[in-house]
Structure formats: structure tokens, C-alpha cells
Amino acid sequence: MKQRAIFAGGCFWCMVQPFDEQPGIYSVVSGYTGGHVENPTYEQVTTGTTGHTEAVEIIFDPEVVSYKDLVELYWRQTDPTDAFGQFQDRGDNYRPVIYYLNEEQKEIAEQSRQALQESGRFDQPIVTQIEPAQTFYPAEMYHQDFYKKNPSNFARNHAKRAAFIKENWDK
Template sequence: MKYLSIMIIVLFSFNDAGAQAKKLQKATFGMGCFWCTEALFQRLNGVVSVRSGYEGGQVANPTYEDVCSGTTGHAEVIEVTYDPLKIKYDELLEVFWKSHDPTTLNRQGADVGTQYRSVVFYHNDEQKQIAEKYKKELNDTKAFDKPVVTAITKAAPFYVAENYHQDYFNKNSSKPYCRLVILPKMEKLEKIFKAKLKH
């Protein structure tokens, strides 16, 4: 009986892990340099992991140099794995739209090129509908001085960026780019979305 009880516990543990894995969902956003984007979304409660990468181009397995050339069609993006029981897709969209300028075509600050475009890659029809409705509301209410130009596109093959791009801010927080560009975005996140952050 003792061994049978252990077996049942083990089976339930595996089932729980499988059920939890099925609950997790993915969201993919491009909003300029993925170093900045990754650092912001890592802080959100309910976000399990964030991977920097490339999506939306016509070349397989592009390198960072390929994408930076602006010739592959890829955008720098983050792939967010999140628990919808803890954070909803529209909440992720809120952080997305409030953390960059979605009115500039192929540009974020000093970063210029199609690889820096504002884009939502949706993974299912529900995400598409939520993103399109949200974008329409932003434009209808004139939330920004200019129209939102964010592209809402079906998810394409995602290529994980090189290892040195992953977890960039946490590993390089003392570098000038991190202090001058990413840190102010983190401070803004703290002010606007304090209730949504991990403690």
C-alpha cells in the first residue's frame, strides 16, 4: 500500500505539471530594441519567461548582424510566456503600448529601421481581436498625438537571439546603454504599473 500511495502521488504530480504547462500562453511583441523590452516584461507578475529573438522576416535562422542590416525583414521581438490566471493578454498589451512610441514607423528613439518596428504577433484569433480592438480604441480616443501605426500580424517563425542578448539588462546593468536608456524605462514601469510587478 505504501508503494501504491507513492505511485499515486507521483502520477498526480506529473498531471499537475502537465496541466500547468497547458495553462501557460505566449505573447510576442516588437517595440524597438529587445534589450529594453525584455527587461520590462521580466518584471511583470504572471510572466514566467521572456526570450529575445527575431520574427517576421523572410530569412531562416538570421543572426543579429543580418537583422541589423535591415535586409531580412525581421523585427527584434520578445516572446513572453505567461500565466493568464495571473496576468491577462490585454494587460500585457497595456504595458506594450505605454512603454514605447507606437506612432513612429520603423523607429524607436535613435534606433531606426524596419527591425525596430512596433508590432504585435498574435498567436490565436482571440489575441488578434483583443489587439485590434485595443489599437482602435487608442486611435478613436486619440490617446497619442499621432495615429498608432503598430502592425498586428499573425505569428511567424520565431528565432531565438544569440545568448549574449538574453537577460541583457540584468547581466549588464552598469553599462552606459542600460543606465541611460533602459533604467529610465524601468523607473517609468515602476510608477505606472507598480501593482502588476513581481515583489
């Protein structure tokens, strides 16, 4: 039976590839969630006035990859100490959020966040929010699979994130 996960971790272009390459993943869709505007456009979301975050919706097979595994992978793509965006992407629409779809996902996310805080990996508090999922709106088609369609532009956008991951997660 397929399940859903929704994560916001800055620019959605950079959040697709790590999940897309995992076994048990059916799809990873870039989109918007958490705001108050129906069917927002990229241009609207980037103004920071819609309340939406750029996010990815992951459809996965829990028999192959667990939600807990996805949360652990999520942490390794983000700076969980930065509440005001991620890397070069600044603003509320880039804030890190784990959106849960049920109480089990909420519990897994909260336990994982607590374990990360207690691990001492970061000197600063873990500020990633854990919020109930709202309607997920897929982004425009030109945003889907961006890393495959525009590898050089993706690499430029991903550079700061990749450096952070290497320094903080690849130890």
C-alpha cells in the same frame, strides 16, 4: 496552461525588463521574427535585409496576467506613432508590431489599438502593426537578460525610451 505573446517594440534589450518583472510571467526571450531568413543572426537582422524585427517572446500564465494586460503594458513601452523604429533605433527591424498567435489575440490587440487611437493621448495616428506570428528565433545568448548583465549599457540605450514613457505614459 501556459500561453505565448510576441511583441516588437524597438531594441529587444529594452522590451524584456517591463514584462520580466510582472507576476505570471514564466520567461521573456529576446529574438527575431517576421522575416524570410531562417535562423538569422543579430548581424544579419541589423542590416535590415532579413525582414525580421527584434522582438520578445513572452511565456505567461493567463490565470495570473491576461493577454489584454500584456498588450496594455506593451503600449506603455513604445511610441505607437512611430512606424520607422523606436527612439534611437531606426529601421524596419525596429518597427513596432504586435504578433498575434490566434484570433482572440488579434481581436484583443485590434480593440486595444482602436481604444488607444480614440483616447486622444497622441496627436498622431497609432501606426503599430498587428500581424500574424511567424517563427520566433531566439537571439544569441549574450542578448538574453541584457538589462541584468549590462546595467550601465542598458541605461544608456533605454534613456530616450524612459524619457518618452515619462512624458507620454506616466501622466
